[in-house]
Amino acid sequence: MFAKLAISGALVLLFAGGARAETIAEKAQVCAGCHGENGKPVDKTIPTIWGQQAGYLYIQLRDFKRGDRKSEIMQPIASTFERDDMLAIAEYFSQKPWPDLGQPRASKEVAEKAINASRSVGCPACHLDRFQGDGTVPRLAGMGRDYLAKTIADFRTRARANNPGMSDLMLATSPDDLAALVDYLAGL
Ligand code: HEC
Ligand code: HEC
Structure with a gap:
């Protein structure tokens, strides 16, 4: 990547994008402990966030931070984020594939x-x-x-x-x- 930086300005932009995605991926690391390493939540009382709609994910993080949606678990986590982090995290998870939890079909x-x-x-x-x-x-x-x-x-x-x-x-x-x-x- 560094070698290519000299070639064109466009690649510098690509690199900047990549570096930002890494920071979000790092911030998202903590989520895996409950929402799952592979998108399958560690238990079924925890919602799936992989592949969820970005706008919805953002609003939930915002509401947890504001305390409009109460959760002793999510509120302190969301409180560490600013609006831009929440938007980026929402985008990041929305682009992951929705996991198949293997739940039975209803009769x-x-x-x-x-x-x-x-x-x-x-x-x-x-x-x-x-x-x-x-x-x-x-x-x-x-x-x-x-x-x-x-x-x-x-x-x-x-x-x-x-x-x-x-x-x-x-x-x-x-x-x-x-x-x-x-x-x-x-x-x-
Ligand atoms: C310690 C476990 C834990 C961790 C870590 C955690 N969550 Fe959660 N999360 C939960 C639980 C439990 C809920 C359900 C809260 C409720 O409804 O009472 C939840 C709910 C959510 C929701 C709402 C989803 C929906 O369908 O309404 C979002 C969005 C979310 N978490 C995002 C995140 C993100 C992003 C991270 C990492 C920055 C994260 N969570 C870290 C346990 C966790
Ligand atoms: C007028 C539009 C509208 C209708 C009709 C509607 N919903 Fe919703 N629903 C929403 C919105 C918007 C949200 C997100 C709320 C939020 O931001 O917390 C939501 C959230 C939910 C959630 C929470 C999902 C999660 O991940 O936490 C469930 C479950 C749900 N709806 C079920 C239903 C069911 C079942 C019906 C029909 C009986 C229904 N909704 C009808 C708009 C609607």
């Missing part, structure tokens, strides 16, 4: 119940047809089962208070339908 009966509930609430209007998410709306397909159940419960009690609109929607959906949705989404 036909459960899947039908989930699809009906999701149509009547309109989840796909925001999370999109295959629950891949977009921008600040998260991907849900293939997310850890226990994490989905926990965060939905947290929306319902408003322990997760960073998006009151999602809390309203979750409260308007029956616990039965939500249980079916958790199984269905985890198995996608």
Whole structure:
């Protein structure tokens, strides 16, 4: 790389980009302890961040730092980052491949119940047809089962208070339908 630096200005720019990516990769090293070395969280109560939408990841880091989304674990970690770090970290993880957690597909009966509930609430209007998410709306397909159940419960009690609109929607959906949705989404 250094040898090539003399050749053109464009390569100097490339080099600068590479050096920055390294710093972010270093900052991201600490995340692997819980969110997984290979993108598979160390347990299913921890969300997948590899391959998640960048806009969504950024907003969560920002909200943890502000304390709008409470977490004794994530708040101190996010507090060490400035806005630019959060944007770069969000971008970094969004470009990794989404891991296959190998969770079982929901049974036909459960899947039908989930699809009906999701149509009547309109989840796909925001999370999109295959629950891949977009921008600040998260991907849900293939997310850890226990994490989905926990965060939905947290929306319902408003322990997760960073998006009151999602809390309203979750409260308007029956616990039965939500249980079916958790199984269905985890198995996608
Ligand atoms: C000690 C374990 C641990 C470490 C280290 C850790 N996290 Fe987390 N992270 C969690 C847990 C647990 C949650 C779920 C918090 C909750 O909802 O209560 C979480 C949630 C998140 C979320 C929200 C995801 C979603 O789907 O809503 C993001 C984004 C995140 N972490 C990013 C990071 C980044 C980036 C790093 C490294 C700089 C990191 N985490 C380090 C345990 C950890
Ligand atoms: C009006 C748009 C909209 C609709 C409709 C909607 N969502 Fe969401 N959902 C969002 C947004 C935006 C977020 C991110 C909230 C945040 O920033 O914390 C979210 C977050 C979530 C999360 C948290 C994911 C994570 O990684 O922590 C779950 C789970 C979820 N939605 C499930 C659902 C389900 C199930 C439905 C239908 C019953 C639904 N949503 C309907 C917009 C929507």
